[in-house]
Amino acid sequence: MPRWSNMIEDLVSRVTEIGSTMLVNNQQGDITLSQQCEALLSNLGEATGLARSKEILDAFKDLDQAQKLDFFQTLCRDFGVDNQALKQALDAWQKEPNDEHTRNIHFASEPRSQELVRRLNLAPGGTAALVSLREDLILHMKKKPELSALDQDIRHLFSSWFNRGFLRLERIDWSTSANILEKIIAYEAVHEIQGWDDLRRRVAAQDRRLYAFFHPSLVDDPLIFVEVALTSDMPDTIGTILAEDRQDLNLQEATTAVFYSISNCQAGLRGISFGNFLIKQVVEELKRELPNLKRFVTMSPVPGLRRWAHAGSELAQQHQGVINALDQETSLFQPEFMAAQQDALSKLAACYLLDAKNKKDRPYDPVSNFHLGNGARLQQINLWADRSERGQSNSWGVMVNYEYDLAYIEKNHEAFLCEGVISASSQVRKLYKNN
Amino acid sequence: MPRWSNMIEDLVSRVTEIGSTMLVNNQQGDITLSQQCEALLSNLGEATGLARSKEILDAFKDLDQAQKLDFFQTLCRDFGVDNQALKQALDAWQKEPNDEHTRNIHFASEPRSQELVRRLNLAPGGTAALVSLREDLILHMKKKPELSALDQDIRHLFSSWFNRGFLRLERIDWSTSANILEKIIAYEAVHEIQGWDDLRRRVAAQDRRLYAFFHPSLVDDPLIFVEVALTSDMPDTIGTILAEDRQDLNLQEATTAVFYSISNCQAGLRGISFGNFLIKQVVEELKRELPNLKRFVTMSPVPGLRRWAHAGSELAQQHQGVINALDQETSLFQPEFMAAQQDALSKLAACYLLDAKNKKDRPYDPVSNFHLGNGARLQQINLWADRSERGQSNSWGVMVNYEYDLAYIEKNHEAFLCEGVISASSQVRKLYKNN
Amino acid sequence: MPRWSNMIEDLVSRVTEIGSTMLVNNQQGDITLSQQCEALLSNLGEATGLARSKEILDAFKDLDQAQKLDFFQTLCRDFGVDNQALKQALDAWQKEPNDEHTRNIHFASEPRSQELVRRLNLAPGGTAALVSLREDLILHMKKKPELSALDQDIRHLFSSWFNRGFLRLERIDWSTSANILEKIIAYEAVHEIQGWDDLRRRVAAQDRRLYAFFHPSLVDDPLIFVEVALTSDMPDTIGTILAEDRQDLNLQEATTAVFYSISNCQAGLRGISFGNFLIKQVVEELKRELPNLKRFVTMSPVPGLRRWAHAGSELAQQHQGVINALDQETSLFQPEFMAAQQDALSKLAACYLLDAKNKKDRPYDPVSNFHLGNGARLQQINLWADRSERGQSNSWGVMVNYEYDLAYIEKNHEAFLCEGVISASSQVRKLYKNN
Amino acid sequence: MPRWSNMIEDLVSRVTEIGSTMLVNNQQGDITLSQQCEALLSNLGEATGLARSKEILDAFKDLDQAQKLDFFQTLCRDFGVDNQALKQALDAWQKEPNDEHTRNIHFASEPRSQELVRRLNLAPGGTAALVSLREDLILHMKKKPELSALDQDIRHLFSSWFNRGFLRLERIDWSTSANILEKIIAYEAVHEIQGWDDLRRRVAAQDRRLYAFFHPSLVDDPLIFVEVALTSDMPDTIGTILAEDRQDLNLQEATTAVFYSISNCQAGLRGISFGNFLIKQVVEELKRELPNLKRFVTMSPVPGLRRWAHAGSELAQQHQGVINALDQETSLFQPEFMAAQQDALSKLAACYLLDAKNKKDRPYDPVSNFHLGNGARLQQINLWADRSERGQSNSWGVMVNYEYDLAYIEKNHEAFLCEGVISASSQVRKLYKNN
Secondary structure, three states, rough: OOHHHHHHHHHHHHHHHHHHHHHHHHHHHOOHHHHHHHHHHHHHHHHHHHHHHHHHHHHHOOOHHHHHOOOHHHHHOOOOHHHHHHHHHHHHHHHHOOOOHHHHHHHHHHHHHHHHHHHOOOOOHHHHHHHHHHHHHHHHOOOOHHHHHHHHHHHHHHHOOOOOOHOOEOOOOOOOEEHHHHHHHHHHEEEOOOHHHHHHHHHHHOOOOEEEOOOOOOOOOOOOEEEEEEOOOOHHHHHHHOOOOOOOOOHHHEEEEEEEEEEEOOHHHOOOOOOOEEEEEEEEHHHHOOOOHHHHHEEOOOOOHHHHHHOOHHHOOOOHHHHHHHHHHHOOOOOOHHHHHHEEEHHHHHHHHHHEOOOOOOOOHHHHHHHHOOOOOEEEEEOOOOOOOOHHHHHHOOEEEEEEEOOOHHHHHHHHHHHHOOOEEEHHHHHHHHH | HHHHHHHHHHHHHHHHHHHHHHHHHOHHHHHHHHHHHHHHHHHHHHHHHHHHHHHHHHHHHHHHHHHHHHHHHHHHHOOOOHHHHHHHHHHHHHHHHHOHHHHHHHHOOOOOHHHHHHOOOOOOOOHHHHHHHHHHHHHHHOOHHHHHHHHHHHHHHHHHHHHHOOOOOEOOOOOEHHHHHHHHHHOOOOOOHHHHHHHHHHHOOOOEEEEEOOOOOOOOOOOOOEEEEEOOOOOOOHHHOOOOOOOOOOOOHOOOEEEEEEEEEHHHHHHOOOHHHHHHHHHHHHHHHHOOOOOEEEEEEEEOOHHHHHOOOOOHOOHHHHHHHHOOOOOOOOOHHHHHHHHHHHHHHHHHHHHOOOOOOOOEEEEEEEEHOOOOEEEEEEEOOOOOOHHHHOOOOEEEEEOOOOHHHHHHHHHHHHHHOOOOOOOHHHHOOOO | OOOHHHHHHHHHHHHHHHHHHHHHHHHHOHHHHHHHHHHHHHHHHHHHHHHHHHHHHHHHHOOOOHHHHHHHHHHHHOOOOOOOHHHHHHHHHHHHHHHHHHHHHHHHOOOOOHHHHHHOOOOOOOOHHHHHHHHHHHHHHHHOHHHHHHHHHHHHHHHHHHHHHHEEEEEEOOOOOHHHHHHEEEEOOOOOOOOHHHHHHHHHHOOOEEEEEEEOOOOOOOOOEEEEEEOOOOOOOHHHHOOOOOOOOHHHHHHHHEEEEEEEEHHHOOOOOOOOHHHHHHHHHHHHOOOOOOOOEEEOOOHHHHHHOOOOOOOHHHHHHHHHHHHHHHOOOOHHHHHHHHHHHHHHHHHHHHEOOOOOOOOOOOHHHHHHHHOOOOEEEEEEOOOOOOHEEEEEEEEEEEEEOOOOOOHHHHHHHHHHOEOHHHHHHHHHHOO | OOOHHHHHHHHHHHHHHHHHHHHHHOOOOOOOHHHHHHHHHHHHHHHHHHHHHHHHHHHHHHOOOHHHHHHHHHHHHHHOOOOOHHHHHHHHHHHOOOOHHHEEEEEEEOOOOHHHHHHHOOOOOOOHHHHHHHHHHHHHHOHHHHHHHHHHHHHHHHHHOOOHHHHHEEOOOOOOHHHHHHHHHOOOOOHHHHHHHHOOOOOOOOOOOEEEEEEEOOOOOOOEEEEEEEEEEOOOOOOHHHHHOOOOOOOOHOOEEEEEEEEOOOHOOOOOHHHHHHHHHHHHHHHOOOOOOOOEEOEEOOOOHHHHHHOHHHHHOOOOOHHHHHHHHOOOOOOHHHHHHHHHHHHHHHHHHHHEOOOOOOOOOOHHHHHHOOOOEEEEEEEEOOOOHHHHHHHHHOOOEEEEEEEEHHHHHHHHHHHOOOOOOOOHHHHOOOO
């Protein structure tokens, strides 16, 4: 029997005691007594609790994956709702369905895992350890969907702890400390950073920016970051942005901010969304610093295009000709080939972006879903724009500019969420109509 | 109809929509859909929500107290549990009482005010505004106890947001910024700070320390602070500590850290306890800085003594002689009077501290309750120790040293909480037995 | 014989040794040897030198003023030029007056007190201690003008150490640390700060600014600071600026920055001028922050007016009528009296500011001299503008606005320095002509 | 005629004017007048001077090396001592050789280049630009030794500006900003840093330290740094310290701090010595942080050994056997070869370190000279200790531990400087005697 098991047992027994004590007091209607007991009982946890929380989190870190799965399953099974407490609360409510009794149902039905996670969080470094624990949990959830109940509890608490008001926007540049910069290198998920020289080009050039959100409990460890290029035009290829030997743009000539990469850093915070806030706050920041900026656009991948093209939908089959041509060509970026497929690929991409839906009847493409959900407009489709291996295998090199047009963000956002309307430029819309 | 009313209505309608949408998805068992919808719906809130939250909090600030009460009552009445959603969840659970349905009861029975407060918190400055809002709520609760349901919701969220892991301990000294220092002057609740010169004596002298907890969302505004005097002996009067003209102690001679004042700063955080953590972390800090320190004691008031003495308990009546003598004397600190009452007052105080209970059968004295609950020992009773007006009117000048003896804290803490055992020095115990 | 005397002797003997060694090497024409020896000899100083420098500076601090004077006189007498070394250098130069021999004269004639002060400066806190030492020296110089030779040596080094490139401009506001703020209160020399509340009004109001220069060796101790009021008009009285109950100006309406007080903080840095740089850098800072600002003016005292009026110059005697009237009136600011003297006092002030000279044929008024020397224009004379006791006793309440008109600063500055031209507004000039 | 020439001329004419004006005033004995004029004249420089200084420094940066040489020669020729002023001062002194006249010689004989450099220093970024300028000057001095007069002037001022009191010690670690760290990589001169991974090993490991001196005018640009390894023993080879795959030492076991690399960063500050101060301050810092440290030693190269061995001295010829053997061996670190030459090489090294002198009769080895001059003891000779190419070509791999034994530093330092005594361990001394 592993060592942490005893500790959990011990912590559990306290938690149980606290839970039921609270309920009893509430049932007696003695709210002030209940509050006193709550304070008293939470004191009970402090003294031995902190040390024990630390021990549990340390012990967890040393488990192998099989033991971790076992641990998660134990939590799921034994730390659910306290059924007896729930029954009592329901009985009271049925006898007299007043407001107080209704509210008591909420407290009585709280899965005990929530209080457990709250207590674990009090240990020094607890928040970071829990984010890492949830990373493991998400891994196991793929094969054991029943763990999602536990995950939901943790995510509920994370939503609260990582709420937007606690985040701090920071610009990352060449004066940032190396321990943060090396994390940026590691976390970049869209266009991989090739070591320190590449990083330097992305953060130290006068026409480049990198902004990240930080949380007070994850010291020197970003939650999410976005990379920005300042340009004189909306770009139609990622290559010019990432080029090693390009010339820096004079800031007076910069009219356009291009968000060319957004990376979530903490796998354990999946489902807690920061991207929308980040983009909008960075737009504010850039407008303040550089009043000349007129446009805020992205240079975004289209990660689902090729997968969708092969998934056999009726819509995709209408474009089978170009799909076959692209699949059979081993060297996509030859001038003749590009010229020949230009029109058909444009139409395929427009059709995919405007019409392809997932099971929930939302845009099939996750990146598209994200930016349209934020209120951006689908501004321009760029063929042959990402010639990297990943770009080819995801979308035959197609990329998209989404535009954050401040005058329309709210309207687009509402129309998209309420009625599913996709905002697109006339240029893109025309490609689609020509189908 | 006030302006905020419309805004609330508007926010409410969203919240309702969100709440029920969530439930529907959960009921369909489509957890992934539910998660997507949750993300999507919380996006819905972001765009217009932030601005609206800000408007609500700004509007609230400008209400008069009658309007605020009306607002709180509206929230209590209309933002309780969504009864229909709860009913659906209960129906599903009764048909098939599995884990998932049980958990859904918890989410379906969440008072809608919780989601509302979470959303208000997202506005810039939202947390501080909510702390201030709760300060008003607590005021009204005295006359309208039914508001405590709403208060419980807010307190539940505050416990999460102000959890110990998010707090930062900082030493306050003469290099601290004036805007923080002026708050210290305003917040000191035990021994009032008489302006900047008095403050200077308390933070700039080499044998004085002041430590505070800060939270990232309340910038430059402390949550709680403690004042410490470094001495060569455990003091028996507060006068020598606060004296204007005293000689600073050479730090090499300091053996004792005296916690002579603890002040909670935010009335809106009542019931969220930081004091225990603060004292223990300051002890760690001081031990690291000054390895010579051997004892950690308090110089504490006895705020309930005189009130208890007049409350008519049987126990108090056994000391009626000295109580009468003290009440009739207008000038307590004359040597003859002090000599005459010394023994009787000592016994009265010992009896009060060791035996007087409140309704919950805990120590009557709140300060005693706090330190004993933290695991401290009742070390010494000091007569004629606080000659200020407050000191006289609360306790005829009696003060107490509680000792934080690191080797015994855990044991004392457990014994006190589980069995009600009060740890006391033999000296104090002897006074009591001599009764 | 005091303790420091031995130490000085000891240090002297080293210094002498070093000085002469250097010369010998130089005379041999062996420059590389000389450089090596110099490095080597300065190493000699490091080891024991630092400790000894510290001892000397500590010992000096404890001397009484008589001992300090004695010390200064000793330095003056015994640490002058090394006559023998000078003679050798001159002999060499006369035999062969080449460049090198000429340069050697410079080094050989350096008063040994310079090297001494350089070495004292190496002690931890040495710079601050020397600034304080010079403060004492300046005091004694009043009665012992022969000490000015020593003072000149120190000032020469201070000019180098406190050069403009090493200064750091900082805004002082309510987030500044208390230990700096209390120095601001102490140092304000023009319009005394009446405690912390008054200070708060001057640094925390949105339409007030305070900027200071700091030097890396005087930590948390400003060299000079300037107080600025942001207004919608050029003021004609100091009272509205210092009023306790005034309304803050909305920054959008601020068009004018008024420099209403400049205070030098370190008496020991007399003669090292920072004011010109400070004003100009603050103008840059304010223009950057508030592009709406159009005018940069002062609200300045006229400290020499009344003294000059009584000094018996022919020019003053032409205004004897108004001078007598002002002197005889005990209550200057009665409406009738003010109305009656208005014209005559205006003329007197204009005449003083435009025509009164000191012995060096420069403007008699030191404040006028300072601002005109910086390139400012004498813009407006304000009667009855400073009703404080000091204002009355210095200038019967007269104040002046000098304007820093960026387009003319350079021209004014040159014309004033080279030809003594005083730049004045037509309004002021007209008053003068009407005489 | 280049553009800067006019600007120089212009600045020169001001400087001349100032110089002579000062002298005249001094000669008249009107010291107060002189002080006023000095302030006034230095004001004259401020307005136009700052801009002009900036222009000169900017223009200089764009010159090619031939133009720079021309510029330096012009300065040397035309900015020497003002001969006429000097003559006047000497005349006055000869007539009446009083103290004041003697001191005036010093000021009158100051090369005008000094005032010029002082004024250039006032430009924003002036100090850094002058450090860079001197770097060029030192380059040209190698072929044009007559430029050393100019260099001496600049160095004289640099000694003053870069005095020890203005330097700030900072620990460099993995939380340091990338722009400083990349300079560390570039500046390391002893054991080259092979990119960011190697740097990480040297600054981020718990048993490694790197400390640097900074000056307020060279922002984010270190002057000198030292790398330290914390070990449990005095090392006898550099390889174990620099190894990529070594195990970090637990700090509790660290008893020895090894200074294994000291690098000067600014070629333009040659001859301004910081190393002694740096080592001693780092020793203080380490002792405070890690009271367990008992020994402070270096792991130093012996850069002059092989050069000296071939320079043909009588002393070296006594070791011709081993010298020939080492020279003929292409693969020095074969066990048999090392065993065979061990004794002879030890004796050669001991003899070199204890007896080989340079022209000034100081130790031939510059590194030895530096550490012995600081008061260190020659503790141990390590054969085959630096197997890098540089190590072989400089000293056949020999390295030395110098020990900074705090109880003896002062004594060693004095004995070395005054009498040339080399402090060495008995072990090293024995090797020498066995010769």
